[in-house]
Amino acid sequence: MGYAETFKALSDPARRQILELLKKGPLSAGDIGSHFDMTGATISYHLKILKQADLIFESKEKNFIYYQLNTTVLEEIMLWISSLQGGGKDD
Amino acid sequence: MGYAETFKALSDPARRQILELLKKGPLSAGDIGSHFDMTGATISYHLKILKQADLIFESKEKNFIYYQLNTTVLEEIMLWISSLQGGGKDD
């Protein structure tokens, strides 16, 4: 909800890397954490930011929470960026 | 130079609005400032951030500095976003 939230979420390198990991498919918080030199608490914080920006969603299964990419919001910001690129005197 | 810089620059509403204003053509720092309820110093700060992110460039003319959109970097981040969207198991 809102470009600020989306762009802010994308501005952190760890969060961008999380999205890239999720490109290949769903991962648990623990799996994600294993790619970083950060505590689980910090990973959880970044996942929360990504979730709030609607860039990922979660699904619980057994003892795990799996995270997946949500590309809907990405399409919206692509549109915003396109409008800047294409835009001329008459927009 | 670096997605972090670009996304961080785009995460501020004032800076996004500046880019939208520049869509229509070059504007001086003062012209830009007249659209906001902020001091000139603050506008100058935001312009510096956008400049550092290569989202705008300036050209001096008479007593004014004119700012213009630079869409090159926008294309790069569109590519990064596209790669997330299209990406499947084999990327």
Add this chain to the structure above:
DNA sequence: ATAGTATTTAGAAATATTTCTAAATACTTA
């Protein structure tokens, strides 16, 4: 129920961002 694993929440410290005022710089023109 108990113990174990996975993840989040709370609280605190360090750092970064945003904004202001006041002063400095740069350029123009009388």
Add this chain to the structure above:
DNA sequence: TAAGTATTTAGAAATATTTCTAAATACTAT
């Protein structure tokens, strides 16, 4: 050269972000 306009820089205050440790929650399986 002096005065005026446009913009930036410096320094400080308020707020936000990122990270940690320690504790809490949630679920599983014995």
